[in-house]
Each structure stands twice: as C-alpha cells, then as structure tokens.
Amino acid sequence: MVLGIDLNDRISQISYMENSNEAPIPLSAVAGGEAYEIPTALGKLPGVNSWVWGEDAKKKAENEGVLLADNLCTHALNCDTVTIDGEEFDSRELLLLFLKKILSLTSMTGSWQAADGIALCMDKPDERSVGLMDFIRERLEYPAEKVILVSRMESFYEYILHQKEELWQHDVFLLDYSDYGVKSGLLSVDRRTRPAACRIAEGADPMISISDERDFIKYCEAQMEGRIVTSVYLVGDNLDESNAKGILRYLCMKRRVFQGRNLYSKGACLAAWDRSNESELTKAFLFLGDDKLKSNIGLRVMKGREETYESLVNAGVNWYDVKVSRELYLGRERELRLLLTPLTGKNEHYAVVRLADIPGREEHTTRVRLSLKMTDAESLCVFVEDLGFGEIFPSSGVKVTDNILLRSED
Amino acid sequence: MLYQCASAYATTPYYLDELGMHIYSIEELCYYLKENAAGLEDGIMRLELCSFIDRELKLPELASQLTSIIRMRGTLASFVVLILNTVGFCSKDEVKNIETLLNENAELGIGRRKKARGDYYLNMGRLMQARAEYEKSLENLSVREEADTVAAVTHNLGVAYARMFHFDKAADLFRRAWDISGNIESYEQYLAALRLGTSRENYVKMVLDLELDQEKVTKLEGEIERLAAESRDNEDYKRLQAVLEKKKRGGASACRSEADELLNLWKREFRRSMEMD
Numbered sequence: 001m002v003l004g005i006d007l008n009d010r011i012s013q014i015s016y017m018e019n020s021n022e023a024p025i026p027l028s029a030v031a032g033g034e035a036y037e038i039p040t041a042l043g044k045l046p047g048v049n050s051w052v053w054g055e056d057a058k059k060k061a062e063n064e065g066v067l068l069a070d071n072l073c074t075h076a077l078n079c080d081t082v083t084i085d086g087e088e089f090d091s092r093e094l095l096l097l098f099l100k101k102i103l104s105l106t107s108m109t110g111s112w113q114a115a116d117g118i119a120l121c122m123d124k125p126d127e128r129s130v131g132l133m134d135f136i137r138e139r140l141e142y143p144a145e146k147v148i149l150v151s152r153m154e155s156f157y158e159y160i161l162h163q164k165e166e167l168w169q170h171d172v173f174l175l176d177y178s179d180y181g182v183k184s185g186l187l188s189v190d191r192r193t194r195p196a197a198c199r200i201a202e203g204a205d206p207m208i209s210i211s212d213e214r215d216f217i218k219y220c221e222a223q224m225e226g227r228i229v230t231s232v233y234l235v236g237d238n239l240d241e242s243n244a245k246g247i248l249r250y251l252c253m254k255r256r257v258f259q260g261r262n263l264y265s266k267g268a269c270l271a272a273w274d275r276s277n278e279s280e281l282t283k284a285f286l287f288l289g290d291d292k293l294k295s296n297i298g299l300r301v302m303k304g305r306e307e308t309y310e311s312l313v314n315a316g317v318n319w320y321d322v323k324v325s326r327e328l329y330l331g332r333e334r335e336l337r338l339l340l341t342p343l344t345g346k347n348e349h350y351a352v353v354r355l356a357d358i359p360g361r362e363e364h365t366t367r368v369r370l371s372l373k374m375t376d377a378e379s380l381c382v383f384v385e386d387l388g389f390g391e392i393f394p395s396s397g398v399k400v401t402d403n404i405l406l407r408s409e410d
Numbered sequence: 411m412l413y414q415c416a417s418a419y420a421t422t423p424y425y426l427d428e429l430g431m432h433i434y435s436i437e438e439l440c441y442y443l444k445e446n447a448a449g450l451e452d453g454i455m456r457l458e459l460c461s462f463i464d465r466e467l468k469l470p471e472l473a474s475q476l477t478s479i480i481r482m483r484g485t486l487a488s489f490v491v492l493i494l495n496t497v498g499f500c501s502k503d504e505v506k507n508i509e510t511l512l513n514e515n516a517e518l519g520i521g522r523r524k525k526a527r528g529d530y531y532l533n534m535g536r537l538m539q540a541r542a543e544y545e546k547s548l549e550n551l552s553v554r555e556e557a558d559t560v561a562a563v564t565h566n567l568g569v570a571y572a573r574m575f576h577f578d579k580a581a582d583l584f585r586r587a588w589d590i591s592g593n594i595e596s597y598e599q600y601l602a603a604l605r606l607g608t609s610r611e612n613y614v615k616m617v618l619d620l621e622l623d624q625e626k627v628t629k630l631e632g633e634i635e636r637l638a639a640e641s642r643d644n645e646d647y648k649r650l651q652a653v654l655e656k657k658k659r660g661g662a663s664a665c666r667s668e669a670d671e672l673l674n675l676w677k678r679e680f681r682r683s684m685e686m687d
Contacts, residue, residue, distance in 0.1 A: 301413060336412065337412075390435065
C-alpha cells in the first residue's frame with residue numbers, strides 16, 4: 001500500500017493505493033461518507049491537552065469555544081512558534097500532529113506504518129519545504145527514506161501518466177481555480193526522445209475570477225495557444241453550468257473535460273507507487289519539471305588504480321531531494337572538480353571548488369566529506385570538510401562552502 | 411585527482427604498535443606500510459589485524475586472503491603486497507620496489523633488520539624505541555664481520571641519546587663509532603656531544619687534555635654560532651623570548667600562563683619521544 005497526501009493551508013486530502021491494477025482511492029474523514037476535503041486545522045480544547053482536527057476543529061471553534069490552529073502549512077514552513085491557550089507550540093509539531101490524524105484514516109485499510117511509501121504533495125516546494133520534510137521524516141516514526149515530497153505539478157503529471165493514453169495523446173491542460181485566482185499547467189510529451197520527455201508549462205493569475213468570463217477564456221487561450229490539447233482537468237472550486245457556462249463551453253470544444261478534487265492526492269499516491277516500483281511506464285516517460293535537475297552531477301575518481309566516474313546526483317531528481325554525502329581522498333591538488341553533464345549531452349563541464357584552506361598534505365592522505373544540497377533548481381551548495389588522515393594527520397577542522405549556479409542550459 | 415575510499419571508516423580503530431597510533435582506514439594502513447617498508451617486520455602479520463580489516467573496514471575478502479597467508483606461513487612481502495595491490499594506494503612500480511626491499515630484508519640478519527627499525531623509530535622521533543632496537547641490533551652484529559654496520563648503529567644510537575640530552579653517553583658512542591670506522595662525521599658529533607654536555611670551561615679543558623683536533627673544534631664553534639643565529643627565527647625561540655620579555659616587564663606572575671603553556675608543550679613532545687609504545 002502507498003499513500004498520497006495533498007497538504008495545503010485550506011484543505012488537505014489523502015488517497016491510498018494497494019496495487020497497480022487499481023486507481024488510487026481517496027479516504028473520507030467520515031467513515032462511509034465522501035468527506036474527502038479535510039480542513040487543515042487543529043482545535044485545542046481549552047485547559048486540556050486534547051485536540052480535535054479537520055472539520056471537527058472548525059465547527060467546534062465556531063460553536064464550542066475550541067481554540068483553532070489553522071494555516072498549519074505556512075506556519076510550519078516558517079518554523080513559527082504559535083501561542084494557543086496561553087501555551088507556545090512549535091508549528092511543525094502541530095502540522096505533524098495533523099498529519100498523523102490524517103494518516104489514521106487508513107486504519108480501515110491497514111496501518112499507515114506498514115505502507116510502502118508516503119508522498120506528501122505541496123504546491124511549490126522551496127528551501128523551507130526541505131527543512132520541514134527533514135523534520136517530518138525524523139519524527140514520523142516511519143522509515144525516513146520512504147517519505148517523499150512531490151510538487152502539485154509532478155502529482156498532476158503522475159496522475160495523467162496513469163490515465164488512458166488516448167487522453168494525453170496530445171497536450172493536457174490543468175486548471176486549478178479558487179478564490180485566490182487561477183493556476184494552470186500545460187503538460188506536453190515529446191515522444192521523439194527516449195525516454196519521452198514530459199514538460200509542464202505553468203501559468204498563474206491571482207486576479208482572475210470566473211465572474212469575468214471573457215478574461216478567464218482569454219487566459220486559457222493564451223496558455224494553450226498554438227497547442228493541440230486533448231483533455232482538460234479542472235480542480236479546485238467547482239466550475240459548473242450555473243457559474244461558468246461560457247468557460248465550460250469553450251473548454252469542451254474538441255476536448256474532453258474532467259472535473260474533480262482529488263487529483264493531487266491521487267497523483268501523489270501514484271508518485272509514491274512509481275518511486276518504489278519501476279515499470280515500463282516509468283522507464284518510457286521522464287518528467288522534466290521545473291524542480292527537476294537538468295544535469296547529472298558526478299566526479300572522476302580513482303578506484304584503486306582505475307579512473308572511473310562516480311555519480312553523485314542523477315538528472316531528473318527533484319532539487320529538494322538532493323542530499324548527498326560522500327567521503328573521499330584528495331590528491332595533491334587543493335580542489336574538487338564536479339563534472340556537470342546536461343541531459344542534452346552538450347556543454348559537459350567542470351565546476352571547481354577551491355580548497356586552499358585545507359592544509360596541504362601528501363597525495364591520498366586527506367580524507368574529506370563532500371556534502372551536496374540544493375536551495376532551488378539551479379543553486380547547488382557544496383560543503384567540504386577536512387577529516388584529516390586518522391591520527392597520522394589529524395583533521396584541521398576546516399570546512400569549505402561553495403555555491404555553484406547550474407547553468408540554465410545544463 | 412580524487413580517490414574513492416577503499417574501505418569503511420572504523421568505529422573501533424586498530425592500535426598499530428609499530429606506529430604507536432590507531433588506524434581507522436585501509437588507506438592509513440597502506441600509508442604506514444609504504445612509508446616504513448624498510449622497517450617492517452613479520453610481527454605486523456597478525457590475525458587481529460585481519461579481523462579488524464574484516465569487521466571494521468568491511469573488506470572480508472582481503473581479510474580472508476591475508477588470514478590464509480598467515481596460516482600458510484607466507485612471507486611478509488606477500489602480505490604487504492596483497493594489501494597495497496588490493497587498495498591501489500601505490501603505483502605498480504612502488505609496490506614492486508617495496509616487494510623487492512622486503513624480500514631483501516628477509517635475507518638480512520637480525521642485526522641489520524633491527525637497525526632498519528631503529529632508523530625508522532629515530533626518524534619518527536620515538537627515541538626510547540629507537541634505542542631499544544639499536545641495542546638489540548648491536549647484540550646481533552659482529553664488529554669483526556660487519557664493522558661498518560656496527561659503526562653506523564653505534565653512531566645512530568649516539569644520536570638517540572643526544573636527543574634525550576644524555577650527552578655524555580652520546581659522546582662515548584660517537585667516539586666508539588669513530589674508532590671503528592674512522593668516519594669523520596662521528597668524530598664531529600663526538601665533539602658536539604662533549605660541547606653540549608658540559609660547561610664551556612670544562613670543554614676547553616677537555617680539548618686540551620684529550621688533544622682534540624683544533625680545526626674540527628673551531629669548525630664546531632662556528633657551526634654552533636650559526637645555528638644559534640638561525641634559531642632566532644625559530645617559533646619556539648620567539649615564544650620563549652616573548653615570555654622572557656613579559657617577565658622582565660611584569661615579573662614572574664605576568665608571564666606564568668604563557669610560560670606554563672610553553673613548558674607543557676615541550677614536556678608533551680619530550681614525553682612522546684620517550685614513550686616505549
């Protein structure tokens with residue numbers, strides 16, 4: 001079983017999947033019901049360490065004096081301390097509590113702790129998301145390596161990848177509409193490459209409202225301009241005949257239109273599945289989202305007496321998943337050369353990290369720890385720590401930090 | 411060029427008596443073997459080392475092969491070459507040279523092997539261990555058959571004593587080495603040991619009484635003056651001068667902590683040189 005959770009300040013959703021023959025199934029907060037959209041909120045009963053959550057928290061906050069903790073995601077990303085009932089709480093702990101509550105909905109199908117993977121979906125992961133994920137992985141009482149982070153666009157890609165191929169024969173348009181405007185994504189598949197490269201052109205307009213039909217349609221036209229779009233997926237607040245007749249008529253012209261609210265959690269679920277089960281589908285298609293690394297990063301190293309290539313990060317992984325740590329030995333040169341190989345195969349080049357501050361020693365007698373992480377899709381942080389050579393040449397304790405900008409054509 | 415780590419990093423290191431240090435990786439072991447090939451002895455071929463290579467360094471295959479060499483009473487050269495070739499720490503030529511050296515040393519008598527180890531310890535600054543090896547070497551050498559080697563060992567033993575500030579004993583040994591070989595360097599060291607081991611007045615008296623070579627005595631004085639001038643650029647000297655200056659200005663209490671620090675540093679260095687293991 002794998003789980004996908006779409007986390008958002010307003011509404012969160014959870015879906016599960018038990019085998020590849022079945023589509024992901026959303027879980028309801030109410031047994032036997034269809035309460036798939038769960039308000040991302042906790043409510044503290046005054047004076048006691050007892051919490052309610054989701055819709056219960058919202059209702060009891062309005063009617064029964066329960067103290068509401070909302071905007072859990074934003075607070076947790078900012079590592080805020082929030083005061084509730086005169087007590088200070090680490091907002092990340094509150095989000096974790098909410099997460100465990102939502103995971104407990106799997107109890108009818110099986111224990112979430114036995115799941116083969118959990119994917120958390122957030123709108124646009126950034127450096128704060130990486131920190132939050134580290135926190136969650138550390139405290140969730142579940143194998144850290146099985147918790148993955150995916151963006152909403154990647155979830156959209158995963159969802160489409162598992163639909164009938166006729167639906168994505170050409171481009172697929174995602175329209176996410178809410179009170180906060182519209183976000184969109186146009187998925188294109190380049191079948192000339194092996195694997196086929198899949199890209200999503202993202203768009204957004206916070207000012208657009210369905211009440212202004214003409215502007216809305218103009219926006220959609222601009223996003224789909226020059227493209228053949230096979231299908232459209234509508235998520236977010238409902239667009240229906242009563243409030244968006246003209247918009248729907250436009251979208252339905254020569255396209256199939258689908259509407260739903262669980263696309264992201266289902267897509268996240270499928271992402272968790274694909275990460276733990278390689279298939280012909282995942283081998284045939286490669287998602288090159290904005291969060292994906294466009295270059296392989298590696299080193300040329302000596303293994304015994306043979307020179308070889310050691311891969312550090314493969315292209316195609318999300319930048320926020322990059323967390324590498326390696327120990328190796330320096331030669332006489334006080335530098336470390338990272339080999340960057342773009343997916344295009346062109347412009348392979350070295351990024352040189354100068355290590356002049358590390359004391360000079362004989363060849364092969366300086367052990368260093370190389371750590372890599374990224375702060376966005378183009379910024380690679382390199383940390384090199386001198387570990388010395390046991391007691392023969394004790395470590396100087398020197399740590400070198402460098403930031404490398406990965407070129408846009410990388 | 412960068413090098414992959416050939417082994418895990420030990421959580422529990424192995425204490426290498428010969429090095430007087432713990433080792434944490436196969437590379438450190440290779441470095442020791444390469445740098446000290448001349449002084450290596452069969453004693454390094456231990457099952458405990460093989461167990462460490464297996465358990466801590468996570469190289470079971472190498473450990474198993476080394477264990478076989480020990481059990482089959484294989485040579486030191488085969489033991490060392492296997493480690494170096496498996497890791498690739500040295501070039502093939504370097505390994506070949508080490509293998510040749512080890513095979514040649516295996517043919518040497520115990521006296522010469524002990525000398526080689528003594529030389530190794532002397533270079534490492536481990537004076538007590540150097541002394542012990544040189545003394546064992548002398549027990550196993552015949553001055554009639556190996557005069558040059560006996561003279562070299564005696565001379566080096568004198569160096570070890572001199573570095574321990576036992577100048578009178580050092581002088582005896584340098585004199586003996588000179589008597590055996592006629593090596594002028596031993597004579598010069600003899601003079602230096604006499605000079606450093608007593609007051610200037612006594613030394614002048616010795617020069618006359620022992621009818622020491624005047625030219626060499628003068629040359630030594632010149633050398634001492636030159637070294638004294640050079641020592642003013644030495645870090646230890648500068649630190650000492652700074653302490654004395656501070657004492658002059660503010661009295662003993664003003665420089666106490668710096669003086670203690672410097673003394674403790676010298677004590678630690680000296681004690682280390684005097685450790686047996």
